[in-house]
Structure formats: C-alpha cells, structure tokens
Amino acid sequence: MSMTISEKILAAHAGRSELRPGELLEVAVDFALGNDITAPFAIEAFRRAGAKKVFDPERVALIPDHFTPNKDIASAMQVKGIREFAAEQHLTHFYEVGRMGIEHALLPEQGLVLPGDVVIGADSHTCTYGALGAFATGVGSTDLAAVMMTGKIWFKVPSSMKFVFRGKLRPWVGGKDLILYTIGQIGVDGARYGAMELTGEVIATLPMADRFSMSNMAIEAGAKVGIIPPDAITEQYVKERAKRSYRFYESDADARYERTYEWDVSAFEPMVALPHSPENVRLVTELPRIPIHQVVIGSCTNGRFEDLQQAAKILKGKRVAPGVRCLIIPATQEVYRQALRAGLMEIFIDAEAAVSTPTCGPCLGGHMGILAAGERAVATTNRNFLGRMGHAESEVYLSNPAVAAASAIAGYIAHPDAI
C-alpha cells in the first residue's frame, strides 16, 4: 500500500505496516518537551494522576524559554517548580539560563530530535522539526502529562496535502517568504488537522535554517505537521549532531494526497503578513510607507545563525533609524557564540541594535520588548494576532530577517534593495 512520509512514520511507531488517514491509533513517542508556560500544568496533571516516574528521563526535555531569564516573581515560581521536577525525575535535558535556547532551535541543534522521530511538544511550534523529516506536533499540557507517564499518545492519522515549490529563488527571498505565501494562499485554517508536505526543487536546495522557518509556521495554517522530505542537506545537518540513530522516510511516488498545490516561485519578492493574521500577506513592494517603532529579529522561526547573518548583511555600516528600537535575539547560546565569532555582534552594536540573551520574550508579548498602544513592529516571528506583542492597539508585521533589518534602518517597512 502506498503511503506518505507522515503515514509511514506513524505506522512505524504504531507497529503497523499500513494505515489510512482518519484512523485512530496509539503511537510510541521518541521525544517529548515542555516549556515554562506549558510544563507547570503538565507537572500538576502528572502528579494529580499519581504518576511517579517519567517514561524515560532522557526523552523528556523541559526548556524554560518563554519568560526567561525570569521576568517576574510569578514566572520565577513557575520555573522553580519545573527545575525541582526535573531534578526529582533526573531529567537529562533540563536547560537553565546560560545553557538554554529557544526550544525549537535548541533541540535540533543539539541532535535530540531527529529524522523519522515522533516528537510531541506542549508548544504549538513543535511542528518545526518537520524540517528534519520528523512527525512532530504540538499538544496541550495534559497530553504532555500522559506522554510523560506512558511514552505514548493517541492520534488521528491526518490526511496529507502536498506543496510543490518550483523555480529559483531571487535574492532576499527565503523560507519565511515561501511559508508566508503559502499561508496567504490557503488561509489560517487551510491545512486544519492535516499534514503539510513541503517539496519541490526549491525546497531540495533550501538550507536547513529556511526549512525550519517553513515547518515552524505550518501551525499557522492549522496543520498538525509541516514535513520536508529528508535529503543530503538534512544528512549534513544531523550527522554530526545526532545523539541517537535516525531514519529517513520518504513518500511513495503514488501516495495519496487530499490536495496538491504547485507554485513557481521564481518571481517572488519578500513578503510581509499584515496585522492581525498570518494569512494577511502582501509583497513588501506593494505597501505604502508604514512607519515603525520596533524591529524584532529572533524567535523559533528566524533566530538561527543564518538569519542573523542575513540581518548583519543589511545592518553592516548602517544605523537603526531614529525612533526605532531594533532587538536581536539569537535563538540559542550556540547561535550567540557563532554570531560573536563571525563578528556579527559588533555589526549589530555599531548599528545601535540591542542584542539579548536567548528568549521567546517579545514574540508572545512576554517581556524584553513589549509594544505600547499605537506602536508598530516588524518581527521575524510567527504570529501577528491582536495584542500578540503587547497592547491590544499595537501592530505586528511578520517578515524575513532581511526585510526586518532593512526596515530598522529605513524606519518604515522596507525592501532590502532600498537600503
């Protein structure tokens, strides 16, 4: 029976040789994670259910990254609870400030989530690991608690949708633009409950950083997973990092898809999602002059080294416009170190940008860059919902790192070529 990559991974983890979309099944989980917002509920549920031990202390990661370094007493108390739980359960992967990173950048970088895995995370952007060819999806805290107890979870097998990207990318256009375009085309519920499979000659040459950005935002179209067929680029990324064995799965040539979209992207220009929905996508060049107050370059979507490199190319020798605050947040300590060694930090500081320790921070309006009423930000993050970065009367525009950097210099949303 022909199957898609998502179906094959689920079948392998359910001890089945074949399965069909819509079937309910229990699958074994390779890796589970929670953060400082979702883990407290999961730990409460775990204890309330009378559980004593996690299914495997090497396969449950707790990563306080949203409100860390702790923004206030309440968040410090939440992290304290997680720290105590991690110690009590002898968890190998508890990441303290100074060693941590944003979960979805950190776990692939550390080789903890791998091709062919089933990964469950109490965070909606867990779908990021689809870029590795893993079946990775976000769940709530109670589902995480159940996984921590049993190492298993029940799923409805999603039907798959195939996205084929053809052509050749122009300068300043990357994975972020491709996924914004996709969401703009199909809408924020266009892939609801489904498995998005991102393929084509453009994806086949796309670096891992861009692939992570794309899979990361599959949830913004409502998808369960956003999976990319693993290849030589994937192998190059995982071979030095992998802490376990891994396996590449691929869709059969005659696998069934609920729908297939095919786009030639050769003429694409950088895109921006306007407030207050990731589906509200326009070309940067179509926009009137929109003055801004803040730029955020970072997050699980675009806080990787390659993203910072893009930003540095634009910021080098320039200054952030008066009246604009430019925040740059390397996603992990390793990204921070790489940026430091490559001389990016000096470029950023010379440009009068502020560089932060890794945190989700402003992306979700947590801390480190909250917007006041009437303020506007360009951010390389993933959501521009009403009030997402602060006041309900503030606005977030989503873009790639080059557009964000160009906008910081211009003081309005700008194409990198305009700088």
Add this chain to the structure above:
Amino acid sequence: MNIKGKAWKFGDDIDTDAIIPARYLISTDPQFLAAHCMEDADAEFPEKVKAGDIIVAGKNFGCGSSREHAPVAIKGAGVGCVIAHSFARIFYRNAFNMGLPILEAPEAAAAIATGDEVEVDLDQGLIVNRTRQQRYTAQPVPPFMQELLQAGGLMNYVQKQTADAKERTEC
C-alpha cells in the same frame, strides 16, 4: 448533559492570545485566568459572563498556541460550552482534556446572536435557540467523551477509572 445560558458571539479565527493573552500565563489558577478571559477581544467579557453562558464563534476557534490555559480560562469563567463553525486542532483536544464541552455546529454558529437564550443537549447534539425559536443539530458528543467531560477532564477521568478498578479488586 444539558447546558443553558446566554450566548456571547465572536468572529472567525479567535486565537488563543485573544482567549487568554500570554501576559497572564504566569499562573495556572483557573480563577486568575478566568478574570482575563477574552479581554483583548471584549474587555468587559470577564465581568459580563455568567455561569452556564455559551460562547458562539465562527471558523477555526482556538487557533494559535497550545496553551491549555485557554480552555481553563473559558471554563473558569463559568462558560458552559463553546459552539463554533469549526475548532483548531490543538484547542479541540485541549478542551476535552480539560472538561470543557465544545460543539462543531456551523448552522448554529451562523444563526445565534449575542444575548440569545440557548439550550444545549450534548447527548443528542441538539442546540435550541429559545430567543429565535430555532433548533440546530451538531455532532453528538460520544458517551466516552461525555464521561470525560463529566469527570472534569482527561486526568480526572483516568484517575476515576483507576479508582473504580481498585474498588472492584478490593470488593
């Protein structure tokens, strides 16, 4: 299981940041979360909503983050059930896990307006609008899910099952 209350109508794509903004995710206390439920969409909602009231919304309700604080805030505010054209995937799972009844009912979601008196019969999947004298159908909630809702969510349900099994063994 029956629910009866006043309807509060919201639009399409109500995200979890609208249901409970991230700035309040510093607590897992249902009453604290309830005090800020839907406040960026309607600042007075936490004061106006009464026990048993019903949220009615368009497509893709609960899109965005995986925060379980969203169904907890809604339930904590006393909301008896959410009726929507459709639900986002993670929210759908979380709602049942937290013991918040939800119904996918496109016809009801379109017809009900804020202030309508609405009665919901979860067993039958029946929604009655007393104000407009209309009846709409939804997919009935299966018995297993109803038990889960009555227990107050997945963990209570699992605990109850474990306790029942123990009692049977001890008898």
